[in-house]
Amino acid sequence: MAFYFISIVLLGFIAVYALMAVWAERKISAWIQDRVGPVVTGKYGLLQTFADIFKMLQKEDITPTLADKKLFLAAPILVFTAVFMGFATIPFSPTYISSSINIGIFYLLAIVSIEVLGILMAGWASNNKYALLGSIRSIAQIISYEIPAALAILAVIMLFQTLNLQEICMQQGILSKQKIYFFGFWEVSKIGGFFAWTIFQAPHLFIAFIIYFIASLAECNRTPFDIPEAESELVAGFHVEYTGFKFGALFLAEYAMMFLVSMIAAVLFFGGWNTPLPNLASFALADYTTGTYWGIVWILLKALSLVLLQVWIRWTFPRYRMDQLMTLCWKVLIPLSFVLVLFSGIWKLFILN
Amino acid sequence: MGNSFIPADYFPIVLQLFAAIGFVAVTMLATHYIGPKRKTADKLANFECGIEQQGDARSPISVKYFLVAILFVLFDVEVIFMYPWAVNFREFGITGFLEMFTFVGFLLAGFFYLLKKGALDWE
Amino acid sequence: MSHSLFYLLSFITLFFALLVVFAKNPIHSALYMVMTFFAITCHYLILNAQFLAIVNFIVYMGAIMVLILFSIMFLNLNQATEPQKSSLLKFAGVISAGLLMLTLVGAIVKTGGGDVPFELIKPDIGLVKNLGKVLFNEFLLPFEIASVLLLSAMVGAVLLAKKEIN
Numbered sequence: 001m002a003f004y005f006i007s008i009v010l011l012g013f014i015a016v017y018a019l020m021a022v023w024a025e026r027k028i029s030a031w032i033q034d035r036v037g038p039v040v041t042g043k044y045g046l047l048q049t050f051a052d053i054f055k056m057l058q059k060e061d062i063t064p065t066l067a068d069k070k071l072f073l074a075a076p077i078l079v080f081t082a083v084f085m086g087f088a089t090i091p092f093s094p095t096y097i098s099s100s101i102n103i104g105i106f107y108l109l110a111i112v113s114i115e116v117l118g119i120l121m122a123g124w125a126s127n128n129k130y131a132l133l134g135s136i137r138s139i140a141q142i143i144s145y146e147i148p149a150a151l152a153i154l155a156v157i158m159l160f161q162t163l164n165l166q167e168i169c170m171q172q173g174i175l176s177k178q179k180i181y182f183f184g185f186w187e188v189s190k191i192g193g194f195f196a197w198t199i200f201q202a203p204h205l206f207i208a209f210i211i212y213f214i215a216s217l218a219e220c221n222r223t224p225f226d227i228p229e230a231e232s233e234l235v236a237g238f239h240v241e242y243t244g245f246k247f248g249a250l251f252l253a254e255y256a257m258m259f260l261v262s263m264i265a266a267v268l269f270f271g272g273w274n275t276p277l278p279n280l281a282s283f284a285l286a287d288y289t290t291g292t293y294w295g296i297v298w299i300l301l302k303a304l305s306l307v308l309l310q311v312w313i314r315w316t317f318p319r320y321r322m323d324q325l326m327t328l329c330w331k332v333l334i335p336l337s338f339v340l341v342l343f344s345g346i347w348k349l350f351i352l353n
Numbered sequence: 354m355g356n357s358f359i360p361a362d363y364f365p366i367v368l369q370l371f372a373a374i375g376f377v378a379v380t381m382l383a384t385h386y387i388g389p390k391r392k393t394a395d396k397l398a399n400f401e402c403g404i405e406q407q408g409d410a411r412s413p414i415s416v417k418y419f420l421v422a423i424l425f426v427l428f429d430v431e432v433i434f435m436y437p438w439a440v441n442f443r444e445f446g447i448t449g450f451l452e453m454f455t456f457v458g459f460l461l462a463g464f465f466y467l468l469k470k471g472a473l474d475w476e
Numbered sequence: 477m478s479h480s481l482f483y484l485l486s487f488i489t490l491f492f493a494l495l496v497v498f499a500k501n502p503i504h505s506a507l508y509m510v511m512t513f514f515a516i517t518c519h520y521l522i523l524n525a526q527f528l529a530i531v532n533f534i535v536y537m538g539a540i541m542v543l544i545l546f547s548i549m550f551l552n553l554n555q556a557t558e559p560q561k562s563s564l565l566k567f568a569g570v571i572s573a574g575l576l577m578l579t580l581v582g583a584i585v586k587t588g589g590g591d592v593p594f595e596l597i598k599p600d601i602g603l604v605k606n607l608g609k610v611l612f613n614e615f616l617l618p619f620e621i622a623s624v625l626l627l628s629a630m631v632g633a634v635l636l637a638k639k640e641i642n
Contacts, residue, residue: 003365007372057380060388065397071507077377084373088366098365103604106436106530107366113538117510120545124411124503132411136549139542140418143425150432158439163604245384249377323475326421330473334428338461341435345450348442363521414549420637422546426539427626427633433531434619437608449612452620459623463630472634 006098010087018255019049025311032315059244064127067241071125076242076249079118083256086111090263091166093273093295094175104165105153108264109146112219115257116142119238122250126241134237137322142219144329149215151337152208155344156198156268159205165267172196173274174286184351192286193278197271202351204343209269211337213306216261218325220254223314225325262306266299273299420472431460482522489515502548506541513537525602 023038023046030037038045063072089104091097101107116139123135160168170176174192182188183203188195199206218225221237239250266272273295277285289298320328438445438453445452467473492511499505513536520529561569600606611619 003368007365007369010369011372011376057384058387059384060390061381061385062392062397065394068501068503071504073381077374077381080377081370081373085366085369088369098369099362101362101366101526103526103530106433106534106604110530110533110538113534113542116538116542117507117545120542121507124545124549127411129412136414136418136546139546140421143429143539143542144421147425147428147432150429154432154435154439157436158442161440161442163436163440244388245381249381326473326475330424331468335464338457345442345453349447349450411549413551414546416550416637419543419546419550420633422539422543423633423637424630426535426543427630429539430535431623431626433534434611434622437527437604437611440605441608441612444609445612452612452616455620456623459620459627460630463627466631467634470634470638472638 003098010098011084014084014087014256014259015252017259018252019053021255021258021307021311022049022052022251024308025314028308028311029315032312053248056248057245061246062241062243064241066127068125068127071121072241073246075118075122075125076246076253078121079115080249080253080256082111082114082118083253083260086260087263089165090260090267090299091169091272092299093292094170094290095292096295097166100164100166102162102164104168105157105163108260109150109153111260112142112146115253122242123238126238128241131238131240134240138221138238141221141225141325141329144326145215145218145225145333148211148329148333148337149219151334151341152212152215153268155208155337155340156205158341158344158348159198159201165272169267169272169274172198172201172271174279174290175274181352184347188278191278191280192274192290193280194271194276195278196274197276198269202344202347204340204347205269207336208340208344209265211333211340212265212269213309214328214333216265217310217313218329220257220261220310222258222310224317224320226314226319258307258310259303262303262310263299265306266302270302271298272302417475424467424472427463428460431457482519485515485518485522489519503545506544506548509544510537510541513541520602523602524600527602527604527607530604 026048027037027045029035038048041047041051063069086108088098089101089107091100119135119138119142123131123133123138126132156168157163160171162168162171171178171180173196174190176189176196178189179187180189180196180201182195182200184201186195194200199209217223239247242250275286275289275294275298277289279286434456435453438449442449489512492508492515495508496505496512499508513532517529517533517537520526520532601610
């Protein structure tokens with residue numbers, strides 16, 4: 001029975017999060033560019049996106065005459081469903097995870113590959129030059145960046161030797177059954193806190209995080225990799241022809257995807273639901289701040305900070321050109337991530353043993 | 354049914370699948386009826402810079418994208434096969450490390466071939 | 477429970493597999509094939525073959541279907557209808573498909589299949605960890621040879637694509 005409740009709560013949470021994220025993005029971009037951003041609707045313009053969504057819900061639902069009707073309808077459903085299903089394997093706290101399957105990471109990689117199909121369907125069904133070009137670019141980009149992302153994750157998996165996200169979280173805090181070493185020399189199994197997080201367990205894993213983060217930006221079509229929707233050249237990419245709630249679903253999926261990749265990053269690299277506060281001297285802060293509710297607070301805080309970082313990057317960096325984007329992926333990130341996997345192996349075999 | 358079982362862990366995933374599809378489909382249907390319906394030929398035409406649409410949008414794509422897709426398949430297969438090795442990493446030890454090194458070595462030879470041939474140069 | 481789920485999934489698989497054949501538009505055909513692969517992934521999960529399920533999902537549904545869709549777009553097979561094949565080809569197709577079905581039915585009858593419900597002898601063999609142990613011990617040689625196969629595929633792809641560009 002609890003699962004029915006949880007899936008509804010998650011759905012509501014994602015919807016509210018997406019609306020607030022849009023508002024936050026507008027406010028932050030305004031702040032970065034010395035503007036004020038939305039101020040009229042509600043205090044600090046907080047209700048702006050709610051007003052926007054209510055307006056969008058009553059817009060006319062247009063399907064272009066040349067479009068492939070069935071696929072045009074199915075694409076937003078597929079994209080949103082795929083992203084939302086990704087949240088099923090994310091552990092929110094030591095006791096709560098919707099679905100503790102032992103192929104958690106694989107499942108999340110699969111989710112990304114389904115989103116690709118949705119984007120291709122949207123672009124092709126629209127029968128619009130911008131949409132098709134945008135979707136094909138988008139797919140070329142997403143599938144290319146999936147390889148460095150998967151290799152960066154592999155470097156982490158080699159250390160933990162499990163694909164279950166809950167077990168990965170467990171091994172990054174005071175609840176761990178294995179011994180944890182801070183950079184391989186200082187045992188922190190009982191100290192916990194941020195010392196036990198993945199990125200502090202081995203020096204090369206911070207680079208793995210950076211590779212994963214760059215790849216995740218590309219997989220969300222975020223700047224500097226927003227070539228698929230490049231407003232100035234492609235209008236809006238694969239969702240040019242979408243109106244009303246069909247556009248809303250794609251938009252919701254985009255923001256939910258940002259949150260999903262941030263959640264994965266939090267779980268893999270930043271200890272998931274583990275507290276950042278260590279047990280030092282006589283202050284047992286880590287013992288005190290570990291638990292079901294604390295877990296939910298920590299993982300959401302971590303994921304939302306990463307979303308904030310994505311927004312910040314969007315309003316700071318210019319867009320990459322298509323060839324630069326491909327060169328970065330195939331000639332820099334993929335060789336680098338292979339080196340990381342090699343280093344992970346050496347670390348595990350010679351330093352930790 | 355003896356040993357054949359359905360891992361009950363997948364139940365929440367199925368549930369989320371239905372929740373997501375239900376939410377999007379119902380909202381789409383609702384907004385379809387809420388919204389006005391004033392369809393004109395111009396409104397239903399595809400967007401193209403405000404001018405009449407020229408030709409078919411579904412023109413053949415460049416071979417570069419095709420090459421990226423093929424290379425993705427190959428690298429994806431390889432990376433997927435590295436995961437069963439990674440979860441057994443400590444048990445396999447140095448032998449397993451060398452075995453995987455051979456496997457990846459072939460692929461990396463191919464990768465250098467790609468670099469030399471300029472297959473990864475966009476344009 | 478598992479029995480009825482099996483029949484439901486089999487029905488879905490066959491339904492979409494038939495749609496793949498009957499769809500006029502090649503892109504629709506390809507997308508129905510995605511659904512078929514998805515149903516097959518669920519079959520693997522019922523059998524607790526998790527690694528196979530995920531390989532089927534990521535490699536076939538994700539990677540190879542994108543490749544097929546790209547090829548369809550690349551070859552510009554976008555016409556809603558295909559030109560009709562000659563009746564000789566149709567006849568040959570029916571005969572070869574019929575022979576394949578005969579072989580399959582024969583194989584199933586021979587193995588004493590039929591209405592015996594499936595039962596897993598080693599339910600854990602399909603888990604990623606156990607499969608890795610088998611793959612890197614008993615089946616190491618085929619695994620290493622697979623990398624040569626991938627290498628040759630890579631070289632082949634580059635040769636074809638680069639010729640096109642120059």
